[in-house]
Amino acid sequence: MSLTRLLVRRHRMTLGAWLLMLIGLCAGTVPSYQNTYDTEQQRRGVVELAQNNPATTLLYGRLPDPGTPAQMFAWELGAIVTILAAVMAVLLTVSVTRAAEDDGTLELLRGCGVAPRRPLRSALALLAGLAVVLALGCGAAVGLATGHVDAVTWAGAMAFGTTIGLTFLLVSALTAVLAQIAATGGQARALGFVAVGAAFALRAFGDVKRVDPLAWSSPLGLRAAIEPFTADRWWASAPALLVAVALAVLAEVLSGRREFGAGLVTRRAARDSRLRLRTPVGLAARLGRSSLLAWTVGVAAIGTLFSTMGSAAVKQSRSGDLGGFLESQLGTGDPAAAYLAYSDTVIGIVVCAYAVLSVLASRRSEVDGVTDLVLATGVRRWLPLAAQVLVTAAVSAAVLVATGALGALITPVAIEGDDIAARAFAYAVGQWPAAVATAGCAALLIGISPRLAPLAWLPLGASALLALLGNLLDVPQRVQDLGFFRHMPDVAGPDPRFGAPLVLIGLGVALSLAGIVATTRRDIATG
Numbered sequence: 001m002s003l004t005r006l007l008v009r010r011h012r013m014t015l016g017a018w019l020l021m022l023i024g025l026c027a028g029t030v031p032s033y034q035n036t037y038d039t040e041q042q043r044r045g046v047v048e049l050a051q052n053n054p055a056t057t058l059l060y061g062r063l064p065d066p067g068t069p070a071q072m073f074a075w076e077l078g079a080i081v082t083i084l085a086a087v088m089a090v091l092l093t094v095s096v097t098r099a100a101e102d103d104g105t106l107e108l109l110r111g112c113g114v115a116p117r118r119p120l121r122s123a124l125a126l127l128a129g130l131a132v133v134l135a136l137g138c139g140a141a142v143g144l145a146t147g148h149v150d151a152v153t154w155a156g157a158m159a160f161g162t163t164i165g166l167t168f169l170l171v172s173a174l175t176a177v178l179a180q181i182a183a184t185g186g187q188a189r190a191l192g193f194v195a196v197g198a199a200f201a202l203r204a205f206g207d208v209k210r211v212d213p214l215a216w217s218s219p220l221g222l223r224a225a226i227e228p229f230t231a232d233r234w235w236a237s238a239p240a241l242l243v244a245v246a247l248a249v250l251a252e253v254l255s256g257r258r259e260f261g262a263g264l265v266t267r268r269a270a271r272d273s274r275l276r277l278r279t280p281v282g283l284a285a286r287l288g289r290s291s292l293l294a295w296t297v298g299v300a301a302i303g304t305l306f307s308t309m310g311s312a313a314v315k316q317s318r319s320g321d322l323g324g325f326l327e328s329q330l331g332t333g334d335p336a337a338a339y340l341a342y343s344d345t346v347i348g349i350v351v352c353a354y355a356v357l358s359v360l361a362s363r364r365s366e367v368d369g370v371t372d373l374v375l376a377t378g379v380r381r382w383l384p385l386a387a388q389v390l391v392t393a394a395v396s397a398a399v400l401v402a403t404g405a406l407g408a409l410i411t412p413v414a415i416e417g418d419d420i421a422a423r424a425f426a427y428a429v430g431q432w433p434a435a436v437a438t439a440g441c442a443a444l445l446i447g448i449s450p451r452l453a454p455l456a457w458l459p460l461g462a463s464a465l466l467a468l469l470g471n472l473l474d475v476p477q478r479v480q481d482l483g484f485f486r487h488m489p490d491v492a493g494p495d496p497r498f499g500a501p502l503v504l505i506g507l508g509v510a511l512s513l514a515g516i517v518a519t520t521r522r523d524i525a526t527g
Contacts, residue, residue, distance in 0.1 A: 003114065003122040004129075007096050014095070014454045018088045019133060021461055022081060022164070025469070027141035029077050032472050033069040034149045043067065050075075054208055058305075061207045061215070061224055068151035070229035073142075074160055078223050080468075082167045085134065086199070086220065089171035090192035092130070096123040097176060098185035101261060103367050110260075120176070120255050124248050127172040135165025151229055160228035166240045170219040171196065173247035180254035183263045190294070196220075197298075280379055280387035288358060288391055295354050296399045299347060303403045303428065306343035307411040314339050314415055336417030337490050340427045345485045347403060348431030349464045351396050352438040352484070356456050358392040359442035363450045366524055375524070382516045389443050389512045396435040404428030419492035430488030433504035434463070437484050440511030447515025449522065459484070 008015065047067030050056050056063075060079040064071055097120060100106050106119050139161025143154045175192040182188035199218045206215025207224065215221040216236075225236040258264050277283045314335045362385050365371045371384050407424035417423075442456035463483035470480040480486070487500035 003109065003118060004125050007100075007122060007126050011092070011095060011454075014092070014457075015130065017454070017458060017461065018092070019130075019137060021465070022084060022088070022134060023137040023141050025077070025081060025084075025465070026138045026160075026164075027144070028473055029469060030070075030073050030142050030145045030149055030152065032474075033073045043069075047072075057207050058204045061203065061221070062210075064227060064230045068229065069149050070151035070153075070156060073149070073152075074156075074223060074228045074230075078160065078163070078228070079220075081138070081164055082220050082223065083196075083200070085164050085168040086171045086196045087193075089127075089168045090175050090189060090196060093123070093127060093172045093175040094179060094185050094189045094192060096126060098179040098182065098188045098263075102185045103364070107260070116260075117252065117256065120252055124173075124176065124251070127176075128169065131165040131169035131172070134168055135161040137161070138164045153229070155232050156229035159226050159232045159234065162234075162237055163222045163226050163228060166222055166237055166244070167219055169244045170222075170240055170247075171199075173244045173251065174219070176251035177247050177254065179263075180251055180258060181264045183265055187263070280374060280383045281390055283374065284384075284387040284391040285394075288361070288395060291354075291358070292395050292398065295351075295395070296402050299350055299399050300403045300406050302350060303343070303347050303407050304410055306346065307407055307424070308414050314417070334417070334490070336415055336420060337423055337492070339415070340411070340420075340423050341486065341488065341490075344407075344424075344427035344431060344488075345467050347400070347428060348434050348485055349460070349467070351399055351431055351435050352460050352463075354399070355392050355396055355435045355439040356442050356460055358395065359388055359439050359446065360453055360456060362388040363446050363453045366450060371524055381520050381524075385443060385447060385519050386512075386516045389439055389516070392439045393432075393436055393508075396439070397429075397432050400429050400432050400435075423490065423492055426491040427488055430501060431485075433487070433501040433508070434484035436508030437504045437511070438463075438508070440508035440515070443512040443515035444518070445515070447518035 044067070047063060047065075050060075050063045050067070051065075060075050063075045100119070100123075109119065110116065135158075139158040142152065142160055143157030145152045146154055146157070171192070174195055175188065178191040178195065179185070179188040182191055199220045203215050203218040203221040203224075206212065206218070206221065212224070216225040219240075222236070222240055225240075226233050254264060277286060362371070365374075365384065365388075374384055375381060404425040404427075407428055408421040411424040412420045438456075438460050441459045442453070445452040445456050463485055466475060466480045466483035467485035469475075470483075481500075484504060487504060489496035489498060489500075
């Protein structure tokens with residue numbers, strides 16, 4: 001079996017889940033844009049508002065004329081899919097490069113005679129193949145709507161698919177370079193997400209200030225450069241492809257200049273002072289304390305961004321001029337409350353992603369031998385996972401409380417309405433039950449078998465899709481209610497009910513307990 005085939009086989013569940021989600025997202029949403037607006041006049045009004053609204057330009061980019069359903073799809077859903085493709089690129093690139101190096105997999109392969117440069121070349125070949133599959137899959141999924149959705153053509157659909165594939169390829173190549181610089185796989189993953197955030201900021205600034213070269217220089221700005229369903233500029237993909245190849249070559253050069261298991265930036269030297277910890281909870285908190293500040297600042301920044309750009313969306317909703325994706329999110333209730341519920345749902349998705357990563361840290365501790373060392377001190381077998389879940393729940397609560405408090409201060413300045421501060425705080429903190437339920441799912445899977453850890457992302461991904469696209473795709477409300485999000489009641493409403501959040505908390509606790517008990521009935525993973 002070749003090394004590339006081995007990587008595919010080892011990560012097949014994760015690869016299949018990501019490809020299915022992104023291709024399915026394209027296939028399932030494009031038909032809805034044909035019937036989003038009842039009349040041509042309504043569509044024209046929405047297009048004009050979108051083109052002159054800095055908030056929507058910041059989030060999605062600039063919408064080209066004449067704003068056909070196909071262009072609206074590429075503008076609105078295209079922004080979401082490209083961001084997801086970038087996140088996918090960071091996670092998968094680190095998994096097949098530095099993470100495989102850190103957990104000893106590549107050391108075992110090199111002990112079998114594999115050449116030092118072969119693992120990185122195989123990983124890059126896998127990522128390039130994924131980019132091709134993603135481009136063809138998304139392009140074909142959208143192209144099937146030709147003749148059913150105005151302005152959708154096969155040429156535009158393949159240009160759209162190429163945009164998604166190239167975005168994935170660019171971010172993958174950039175992350176591969178960062179993986180050679182970072183000291184560990186975890187640091188490489190963090191640097192990759194920082195790069196994605198910087199790419200989004202660069203694209204947003206260029207679009208808002210109408211500086212096209214600046215926006216096009218971002219990996220997330222390829223939609224504006226290629227313009228699917230508008231200009232279909234295939235030549236604009238050539239520079240992006242050349243940059244991706246150059247970054248891949250740079251990654252290979254840098255890999256030959258560093259020690260195996262280390263990055264070009266060396267780890268900070270360990271302190272000689274004694275680490276005084278008395279419980280597994282204290283150890284888990286100490287190991288995770290560095291992520292607390294980073295996640296708090298990042299999530300609070302995202303919440304502040306949504307708060308400051310929500311005024312125009314709320315005004316459009318009140319005047320009946322809002323349409324498309326945001327209209328499906330805000331519904332027919334109080335626009336201010338609905339917008340806060342939507343924006344804090346995005347916050348909840350981000351915090352739940354932290355919850356999954358945090359609980360999965362217990363699997364890495366098993367593989368790295370940390371759990372064996374802890375158990376050698378006489379600690380009960382179930383305590384390490386229980387401690388990790390408790391710390392995850394506590395950190396998630398701290399991040400959401402800080403974000404809600406900042407939102408309560410800033411949101412009333414940007415959005416007019418009744419009880420805005422209370423709603424901003426409550427909707428943010430109200431995402432905690434979803435984080436507990438998500439952590440419970442991850443704990444159950446790890447408790448049963450660490451090999452099931454990649455499946456921990458499926459409940460989060462399914463819940464996020466139901467929350468963000470359920471109304472747009474006309475998914476029955478009963479099915480949408482199965483997700484973890486959009487269950488927080490309006491605290492300023494006439495009759496708020498907190499049954500659903502309590503059920504989520506109970507579900508998370510029950511799943512966590514089941515996973516903790518399951519750890520006592522299996523062997524400790526050792527790689």
